[in-house]
Amino acid sequence: MSSLVGDYEYDIFISYRQRDNKYDGWVTGLVNNLKRELESALKDEVSVYFDINPYDGLLETHDVDASLKKKLNCLIFMPILSRTYCDSRAFAWKNEFMAFVEQASHDQFGLKVTLPNGNIASRVLPIKIHDLDDDDITLCESVLGGVLRGIEFIYKESGVNRPLTPEDDIKSNLNKTSYRNQVNKIALAVKEILTAVSKHGQQFEKVSKRASKQVIVTESIEQFEKSVAVLPFLNDSPDEENTYFINGLMEEVLNNLQKIKDLRVISRTSVEQYRGQKKPISEIAGELGVNYIVEGSGQKYGNSFRIRTQLIMAAKETHLWGESYQQKIKKAEDIFNIQTQIAESIAKELKAIITPQEKDLIEKIPTKQLEAYDAYLKGQFYWRTLAKNDLDTAMQYFELAKGIDPEYALAYAGICNVWVGRQQAGYLPPEEAGPKAMEAAMKALELDNTIGEVHNTLALVKCVVMWDWEGSESEFKQAIELNPNYAEAHALYSQLLIALKRTEEAIEHIEIAVKLDPLNSLYKGFYCLNLMIARRFNEAVLAAHEALKIDPTALVAQANLATTLILMGKYEEGVENYKLSYTLLGINEVVTALDSGFAKGGYIEAFNNAADTLVERSKTTYFSPDMIAELYSLIGNKDRTLEWIERAFMEHDPNLIYLLQPIFDILRDEPRYQEIAKKMNLPYK
Numbered sequence: 139m140s141s142l143v144g145d146y147e148y149d150i151f152i153s154y155r156q157r158d159n160k161y162d163g164w165v166t167g168l169v170n171n172l173k174r175e176l177e178s179a180l181k182d183e184v185s186v187y188f189d190i191n192p193y194d195g196l197l198e199t200h201d202v203d204a205s206l207k208k209k210l211n212c213l214i215f216m217p218i219l220s221r222t223y224c225d226s227r228a229f230a231w232k233n234e235f236m237a238f239v240e241q242a243s244h245d246q247f248g249l250k251v252t253l254p255n256g257n258i259a260s261r262v263l264p265i266k267i268h269d270l271d272d273d274d275i276t277l278c279e280s281v282l283g284g285v286l287r288g289i290e291f292i293y294k295e296s297g298v299n300r301p302l303t304p305e306d307d308i309k310s311n312l313n314k315t316s317y318r319n320q321v322n323k324i325a326l327a328v329k330e331i332l333t334a335v336s337k338h339g340q341q342f343e344k345v346s347k348r349a350s351k352q353v354i355v356t357e358s359i360e361q362f363e364k365s366v367a368v369l370p371f372l373n374d375s376p377d378e379e380n381t382y383f384i385n386g387l388m389e390e391v392l393n394n395l396q397k398i399k400d401l402r403v404i405s406r407t408s409v410e411q412y413r414g415q416k417k418p419i420s421e422i423a424g425e426l427g428v429n430y431i432v433e434g435s436g437q438k439y440g441n442s443f444r445i446r447t448q449l450i451m452a453a454k455e456t457h458l459w460g461e462s463y464q465q466k467i468k469k470a471e472d473i474f475n476i477q478t479q480i481a482e483s484i485a486k487e488l489k490a491i492i493t494p495q496e497k498d499l500i501e502k503i504p505t506k507q508l509e510a511y512d513a514y515l516k517g518q519f520y521w522r523t524l525a526k527n528d529l530d531t532a533m534q535y536f537e538l539a540k541g542i543d544p545e546y547a548l549a550y551a552g553i554c555n556v557w558v559g560r561q562q563a564g565y566l567p568p569e570e571a572g573p574k575a576m577e578a579a580m581k582a583l584e585l586d587n588t589i590g591e592v593h594n595t596l597a598l599v600k601c602v603v604m605w606d607w608e609g610s611e612s613e614f615k616q617a618i619e620l621n622p623n624y625a626e627a628h629a630l631y632s633q634l635l636i637a638l639k640r641t642e643e644a645i646e647h648i649e650i651a652v653k654l655d656p657l658n659s660l661y662k663g664f665y666c667l668n669l670m671i672a673r674r675f676n677e678a679v680l681a682a683h684e685a686l687k688i689d690p691t692a693l694v695a696q697a698n699l700a701t702t703l704i705l706m707g708k709y710e711e712g713v714e715n716y717k718l719s720y721t722l723l724g725i726n727e728v729v730t731a732l733d734s735g736f737a738k739g740g741y742i743e744a745f746n747n748a749a750d751t752l753v754e755r756s757k758t759t760y761f762s763p764d765m766i767a768e769l770y771s772l773i774g775n776k777d778r779t780l781e782w783i784e785r786a787f788m789e790h791d792p793n794l795i796y797l798l799q800p801i802f803d804i805l806r807d808e809p810r811y812q813e814i815a816k817k818m819n820l821p822y823k
Contacts, residue, residue, distance in 0.1 A: 141185055141212065142184065142213075143332070144246075147185075147187070147208055147212060148186065148187040148211075149185045149186065149213050149328075149332065150187065150212060150215075151187045151212040151214070151215050151216065151234070151238065152165070152169055152186065152187065152189075152216050153218065153234040154218035154223065154230060155220060155222045155228060158218060158223070158267065158301075162303075164301050164303070166190070167304075168321070172186070172321055172324055175325040180325075180329055184332075187209050187212065206234065206237065207241075210234065210238050210241055213247075213331065214261055214328060214332075215235070215239075215261060215263070216262075216263050217262065217264055217265070218265050219265065219266045219267065219270060219274075219288065220268050221271075221274075224270060224277050226277065235281065242261050251334040251335055253330055253333070253334050259330065259334065263288070263289070263327055263328070264278070264289070265288060266288045266289070266290045267291050267301040267302075269294075270286075271677075272680075273680075289323050289324055291317070291320050292313055294312040295311065295312055296643050299646075303317060314399075363429060364401045364429070364430075364489070365401070365403075365404075365428040365429050366402070366404070366428055366429070366430040366432060366449075367409050367426045367430075368388060368404075368409060368432040369409055369412055369431060369433050370388060370410060370412065370414075371388040371436055371445075371447075372384070372434070372436070374435050374437045375436070375438050377439075382515050382518075383438045383443070383512075383515060385515075385518075385519060387434075387436055387443075387445055387476075387477060388434060389406060389518070390477040391434070391447070391481050392409075394477060394478065394480075395484060395623075396621050396622070396624060397620070397621055397622075398500075398623075400490040401485065401490050402654065404655065404656070405654050405658065407625075407655050408656055408658060418455070419433075419455045420452050423452030423453075426656055427653065427656055429453070430451060430452060431452050432449055432450075432484060433448050441466060441467045443467065443473075444462065444465075446460070447460065447461060447484075448461075449484050449487055458487055459484070463476050463479070469506065469508055470508045470510075470511045471503055473511065474504075478500055482500065499620065504548050504586070505548070505549075507542050510538075510540075511539070513538040513542065513549075514536065514539040514546070514552060516535040517532045517533075517534075517535030517536040517539065517549075518552065519532075521552065521556060521559065524559050526560075529556050529565070532552065533553065533556045536552035536553045537549075545585055546585075547585035547589055548582070548589065550582035550585065550592075551579070551589060551592045553578040554575045554579040555591075557571045557574045558571065558599075568602075568603060568792060569790075572603040576596070579595050579596045580596070588620060590616075590617040590620035590621035590624050593616040593617035593620065594613070594617040596613045597612075597613030598630055600613060601637075601795065605790075605795070610634050611634060614634065618631065626651070628647045628648070628651040628654065629647070629648060629655075629658075631647050632664060633664060635647065636667070636668045636672075636796075638820065638821060639671075639798055639820075641672040644668050644671075645668050648665045649665070652665055657688055659695060660694055662682070662684050662685030663682065663692055663693075663695035663696075663697075663698060665681040665685075666679075666695055666699060667796075670800065671798075671799050673800060678699075679699060679702055679706075682695045683699070686699070693719065693722045696715065696719045696722060697719045699715050700716040700718070704772055705800055710736075712741065713745075716732060716745075717729045717733070725755070728748045728751050728752055741772075742773045745770075746773050746775070748769050749766055749769035749770050749773075749775075752765070762786070763782045763786035763791050764783070764794050764796075765793070766782045767779050767780075767782035767802075771802055774804055776805060776808060779802070779804070783802075783814060787818070794818070795818075797814065798815070
């Protein structure tokens with residue numbers, strides 16, 4: 139049977155690796171189910187080519203080039219993207235995927251076609267059955283010439299990443315996808331492409347309103363994920379001091395969208411990189427890996443404000459929705475109501491499902507005191523910088539907000555964040571900042587237990603300060619439940635999991651964090667650490683380089699890269715990267731010690747010199763005992779390593795949560811090491 143259109147051999151060509159069909163005939167099952175679904179979606183019968191022979195590619199007795207060229211003369215190409223498909227050496231990749239893209243790019247329709255609603259769709263319709271590595275995604279995108287999108291058939295739960303089956307329970311699948319629904323999405327996408335091809339060259343204004351409406355209701359094949367980035371809003375006020383207010387509006391819209399599980403919302407850290415930039419929307423969306431962009435601008439003048447927002451489909455830079463709001467501020471609700479309306483309008487336009495619980499969280503009014511909310515916004519504005527003076531200013535505003543409204547939970551959350559920020563930046567020791575952060579977090583939780591940020595902060599304190607693994611995990615889970623798009627909670631939770639040697643779960647959560655906050659160099663540094671502890675050293679090096687590409691001063695990535703290189707036996711390169719780490723820390727004496735030691739006796743002498751130098755410096759300046767223990771461990775000095783690990787335990791060094799990392803492998807059988815692991819309740823065995 140030939141194609142529905144013109145002289146084409148087939149409507150659909152299914153391309154796959156036979157090894158993905160051997161275990162349970164998954165691809166065969168999909169093809170059979172898709173054929174049934176197409177019968178109910180289209181009036182005419184659709185022809186599908188599916189090579190069922192047990193080898194990759196056509197049988198050797200066939201003229202492969204001639205046979206494939208004829209069969210690839212199709213309208214829609216469906217690659218089943220798996221861990222093994224994305225291989226430039228594979229038959230299916232070279233002779234089917236790349237060949238179709240080349241062939242379709244030069245035929246009468248071209249590789250991309252215009253749908254009746256104006257969207258652009260590729261004639262390559264990927265079906266993803268595994269989460270792909272970054273390298274595989276890059277490889278696909280290099281062939282397609284654009285962002286890789288597709289319909290996902292992936293079943294995920296803790297430690298599981300396999301193809302979705304008809305029997306899988308949607309409730310247990312972290313992706314919350316139904317097999318039948320995904321098959322239906324393929325059929326509807328096929329229908330849209332075939333409609334576009336059959337009407338090729340026509341003016342789509344002539345298509346009936348009824349038909350146009352139908353295309354909009356079905357999901358555009360140019361996007362199958364409701365992914366969105368909210369760019370920093372512009373302050374159009376004549377007074378620059380109102381920037382804090384406009385920033386606050388943007389952040390609250392972003393926060394409200396993050397509470398919706400049906401959306402993937404990019405975190406603030408990544409979108410902040412585009413403040414003041416004039417890049418094209420499509421380029422920004424490509425860098426952030428999203429399909430939609432929200433832009434906005436606002437003015438505040440006296441007791442009134444005006445806000446303008448718009449939702450843009452990135453691929454075509456098509457405006458899907460826009461609204462302007464003008465409001466006199468008489469009470470705090472006047473601001474919160476506008477923020478809620480914007481978030482709910484965007485979600486509605488994206489056809490996102492909002493649960494009753496999510497709606498309650500979005501519409502919740504945190505304080506009725508306008509002055510308290512204004513002080514809180516100013517506190518948030520200064521806290522973001524983490525500069526010492528700005529943290530002090532932020533604390534003043536958060537205390538002011540608390541004084542105006544003692545029941546304002548977010549004010550206490552802000553106070554908690556200032557104490558944590560002071561500790562993270564090294565302005566205060568853990569024993570001073572930790573208890574005060576905990577006190578503020580507990581008060582915020584007492585006032586309102588629906589704030590994800592509070593649960594996240596409490597989880598962090600329980601993890602690195604109290605070593606309360608069970609309590610920490612409970613709080614992280616609560617934070618993520620309240621805010622599924624909370625990248626920081628996923629990233630920090632991954633550190634708890636990696637400390638407990640639950641490596642697969644840890645990597646799953648850090649990958650979520652990186653996807654939600656792709657330009658966050660800290661999370662890429664955590665990713666490197668997790669991969670290193672999982673002993674996936676080559677991948678750890680790649681993750682570190684990605685972080686350093688974003689920020690050459692990314693200390694966590696640089697330090698973990700150095701350790702990984704030593705574990706790989708790349709000693710000279712490792713020493714050089716340790717020097718870069720200590721340069722970033724500003725400890726030039728250790729850099730000199732590494733240099734002189736390496737020149738004298740290689741990497742053993744280099745790290746011995748560095749450790750001794752750091753010990754001497756520690757007599758007058760505080761350094762993490764764990765940091766010194768790592769240096770001695772690198773040269774196999776068990777006694778000195780154990781001495782500093784025991785000191786780290788006595789001082790409750792936050793870095794000791796990584797006691798089970800590979801760098802301490804030399805201590806596995808040492809009773810003193812095992813005793814500390816037991817006391818910390820870490821699974822050292």
